[in-house]
Amino acid sequence: MLDPRSISERRDEIAESCRRRGVNADVDVAAKLHGEVSAKQTELNEANRRRNEHQQAGKQQLSDEDREAHKGEGRALKEAVSRIEHDLSALRADFERALGDLPNFIHASVPDGGEDDARELHTSGTPRSFDFEAKDHLEICSALDLADFEAGARVAGQKWYYLKNEAVLLELALQRYSLEILLEAGFTPYVTPDVAKPEVVAGLGYNPRGDETQIYSIANAELCLVGTAEITLGGLYADSILQESELPLRIAGVSHCFRTEAGAAGRESKGLYRVHQFTKTEMFCITRPEDSDAMHDEILAIEEKIFQGLELPYRVVDIASGDLGAPAYRKFDIEAWMPGRGDGGSWGEISSASNCTDYQARRLKIRFRREGEKKNETVHMLNGTAVSNARTILALLENHQQRDGSVRIPEALQPYVGREVIGPR
RNA sequence: GGACAGGUGGCCGAGUGGUCGAAGGCGCACGCUUGGAAAGCGUGUGAGCGCGCAAGCGUUCCGAGGGUUCGAAUCCCUCUCUGUCCGCCA
Numbered sequence: 001m002l003d004p005r006s007i008s009e010r011r012d013e014i015a016e017s018c019r020r021r022g023v024n025a026d027v028d029v030a031a032k033l034h035g036e037v038s039a040k041q042t043e044l045n046e047a048n049r050r051r052n053e054h055q056q057a058g059k060q061q062l063s064d065e066d067r068e069a070h071k072g073e074g075r076a077l078k079e080a081v082s083r084i085e086h087d088l089s090a091l092r093a094d095f096e097r098a099l100g101d102l103p104n105f106i107h108a109s110v111p112d113g114g115e116d117d118a119r120e121l122h123t124s125g126t127p128r129s130f131d132f133e134a135k136d137h138l139e140i141c142s143a144l145d146l147a148d149f150e151a152g153a154r155v156a157g158q159k160w161y162y163l164k165n166e167a168v169l170l171e172l173a174l175q176r177y178s179l180e181i182l183l184e185a186g187f188t189p190y191v192t193p194d195v196a197k198p199e200v201v202a203g204l205g206y207n208p209r210g211d212e213t214q215i216y217s218i219a220n221a222e223l224c225l226v227g228t229a230e231i232t233l234g235g236l237y238a239d240s241i242l243q244e245s246e247l248p249l250r251i252a253g254v255s256h257c258f259r260t261e262a263g264a265a266g267r268e269s270k271g272l273y274r275v276h277q278f279t280k281t282e283m284f285c286i287t288r289p290e291d292s293d294a295m296h297d298e299i300l301a302i303e304e305k306i307f308q309g310l311e312l313p314y315r316v317v318d319i320a321s322g323d324l325g326a327p328a329y330r331k332f333d334i335e336a337w338m339p340g341r342g343d344g345g346s347w348g349e350i351s352s353a354s355n356c357t358d359y360q361a362r363r364l365k366i367r368f369r370r371e372g373e374k375k376n377e378t379v380h381m382l383n384g385t386a387v388s389n390a391r392t393i394l395a396l397l398e399n400h401q402q403r404d405g406s407v408r409i410p411e412a413l414q415p416y417v418g419r420e421v422i423g424p425r
Numbered sequence: 426g427g428a429c430a431g432g433u434g435g436c437c438g439a440g441u442g443g444u445c446g447a448a449g450g451c452g453c454a455c456g457c458u459u460g461g462a463a464a465g466c467g468u469g470u471g472a473g474c475g476c477g478c479a480a481g482c483g484u485u486c487c488g489a490g491g492g493u494u495c496g497a498a499u500c501c502c503u504c505u506c507u508g509u510c511c512g513c514c515a
Binding site: 038042045049051056058068072074 | 473484
């Protein structure tokens with residue numbers, strides 16, 4: 001949610017953001033409604049003031065006749081107030097809908113365009129050229145007995161899966177490996193609930209309802225399965241006022257992530273690449289407004305350290321305006337090389353880092369007070385993937401496979417897996 | 426799941442229809458005092474919204490929502506959360 005005051009002050013920037021993102025929302029309608037809400041609020045304040053004055057007058061001794069007259073006036077004032085309140089709440093609902101449709105501002109460096117227009121910032125490592133017939137991760141899983149997609153489909157449905165044998169060790173090892181790096185970087189770790197209330201989900205800018213929603217809802221409870229620990233970590237500080245000295249806040253969460261993948265039919269979705277459930281270690285940071293760009297870089301640097309340790313070739317891209325979610329001001333993705341993807345391998349998204357500035361924080365009411373200042377300000381919030389397990393396991397298997405069918409475990413991960421190689425079998 | 430007891434400011438806690446945005450205490454900030462500190466004394470100390478350049482003024486908020494009343498923290502209804510006991514359980 002944008003600052004309502006910014007609607008008229010930064011009208012052109014907002015219109016530009018809508019255009020570049022391809023979002024169909026009208027700043028001017030929102031501005032007009034905002035004016036109407038303010039006027040109505042002023043009217044309500046006036047009506048309440050008259051009513052308060054009238055009540056004060058009612059405290060004195062009155063004759064029976066005057067008391068009756070006083071009661072009559074009170075009833076009339078009460079009706080006036082309730083009429084204005086009714087109008088105001090209708091106006092406010094319209095305004096909030098219009099305001100909620102407006103996306104965040106866009107960082108000056110964000111490239112224009114859609115999914116294919118991300119700007120490559122840099123790469124690390126080189127895609128490996130195999131001197132044998134490389135397999136994709138599905139073939140590796142089946143040869144080494146690491147996953148069971150058929151059983152997943154039978155028990156839960158398409159895009160659900162079982163991990164088996166060393167893949168289970170990899171799953172747990174990736175959590176420990178990533179947490180170790182995050183602890184070193186000063187993060188406070190959490191294991192979060194895998195569910196959250198719909199208003200928390202909405203507070204982070206995810207739509208919990210509708211046909212295209214990515215979010216699963218639980219049928220007999222007012223709860224959603226979280227799509228990321230960003231939701232539960234963001235909710236952690238909802239409605240609070242932080243001290244400036246507490247910032248920046250670096251927290252990390254391990255959770256399962258559930259996604260409906262509605263509307264994803266036909267997209268690259270082989271095996272572990274696009275699944276309904278996976279485990280993820282997430283970073284989440286809360287900063288002063290002037291510190292969020294630097295924190296964005298810090299988060300990206302941690303992600304790169306993690307993937308360098310896993311010896312995966314990757315590239316970093318600056319996501320284009322049309323591909324940003326509404327809350328994101330800027331987003332970096334890390335795409336790992338996946339040899340089994342497409343024809344002869346391709347880059348596949350494996351991690352991302354978003355600076356959402358104050359967009360989520362405003363709705364979640366997360367504020368801070370500067371040293372010596374009286375007014376509270378809205379914080380900036382950022383999130384980034386430390387390790388998203390399903391896709392990372394995919395990348396590890398495909399990149400580190402060996403001629404004899406075995407898979408090498410990168411050195412940095414070995415202490416957590418407890419072995420140096422998987423297979424051959 | 427059943428029974429009972431409660432949700433008041435950063436915290437504790439008083440308040441059962443008008444004098445209550447709310448006593449008192451703790452905490453915190455500033456000042457006085459002191460060689461320095463403690464103690465003591467004094468002053469201040471919630472959030473949101475509207476109008477205003479600002480100072481400020483107004484307004485809303487005592488778990489949430491509704492109701493009674495000229496007037497509700499206080500009375501009534503619904504919901505919710507917490508605590509305790511019982512049951513069940515990894």
